[in-house]
Amino acid sequence: MPDLLPPLARALAEDANVSDELRGAGIAFGTLVERTGAAVAATQLQLDTSSAATASALAATLVNVIAVREQVFRDDGTLDHVTNHVRPLPLISFIDPVFYQWTSVRLQGEFYAREFAASSETTSAYSGSNFGLFGSGVSMFFGPGMVTSGSGSGSSTTTTDVSTDVSLGRIRASALLEPRDDVGIPKPNQVIRGPRLALIQGEIADVMDGGDLVGRTMSVLLQYSRRNGAPIAGKALSVESSGVPWRHLGSGVTDAAGQLQIELRRDFLDEDADTAPASFVITARIGLVSNSVTVTF
Structure with a gap:
């Protein structure tokens, strides 16, 4: 190109x-x-x-x-x-x-x-005219002579270019x-020094009614003792369970061996009930002393 x-x-x-x-x-x-x-x-x-x-x-x-x-x-x-x-x-x-x-x-x-760049360029030409009369003596007025004339023209051109670059x-x-x-x-x-409270999982038993499984139980042993292992008798322990009922198996206070037993029970109300083993959290406490265990039955 x-x-x-x-x-x-x-x-x-x-x-x-x-x-x-x-x-x-x-x-x-x-x-x-x-x-x-x-x-x-x-x-x-x-x-x-x-x-x-x-x-x-x-x-x-x-x-x-x-x-x-x-x-x-x-x-x-x-x-x-x-x-x-x-x-x-x-x-x-x-x-x-x-x-x-x-x-x-x-x-x-x-x-x-x-950046900015600029430049200009100018071109000029001349123009004009002339007139002349030639002779000698009287001939300039009455005799022979010569007359001449001429003309001319011209132009002027200016060119300007500008260039700019920006970034x-x-x-x-x-x-x-x-x-x-x-x-x-x-x-x-x-360091905390005080009584010890242990939860021990016990026996699991199915509850039957005429050959049908209607429930399941599990026993949990709560053992309360001093730091040296000596049992603490005659103390009522608070029990909390997540989603499963329970009951005391005994007087509801620790015996001479510092033990208290409870029973957890699951009831299956109909034949379509889920009888698969399930997990529950059991917490026992007395005052500021507490312990928890997860049981499955």
Whole structure:
């Protein structure tokens, strides 16, 4: 295809070109990314160094604190007394230093580049006219002579060419600094001393009526004793069950052996009832002492 642009316009189009500016912007953005990464790394190093120094200072500072809190319960499950064991421990045992980290850093580039080129060219031509009379002596008025005349024209043309090249872009930066959730200090232990309550699963029996299965029962033994294993007699235990009824098999209080027995019962009301084994949670408690067990029958 032939080149339809005049030489002047072609030259201007070559002059007004922001390709070199855009190449420079790309290099500048790459430098920005590089320096931002270095700044983030340097800042993170300072954060880690500061956090480590804080943790070291907390670990080196000793204070009198409650290292172990001992709670003692009576036989009826109520709280008897609490003993606090105080000892010098590092401050870091109960103050967690905060460790920060850069979780995200985002960069977006914006650029603006513009070039303008203009040139003008002028072409001029002359135009005019002349008249002449020639002779000598009297002949100029009465004798022979010669008359001449002439004319001419011209033009002027001005050509102006303009070329503009523009490019746009944008740069944005955002960062998020937040505490780390994978660093923590374990808390002091709690010691609870009191009676023990155990739930022991017993016998499972089917309830038949003329050859038809109409129910199923299961016995559960509740055993209540002191820390040294001595039985606690004459105590009423509260029983809770999830979705299955129960009844006491006895007086409803622990016997001389510290035991109390209950019976769970499932009733199958019709022949289409689901008789497959099912699981239930049984909870026994007295005062603040409790224990749970999952039974299946």
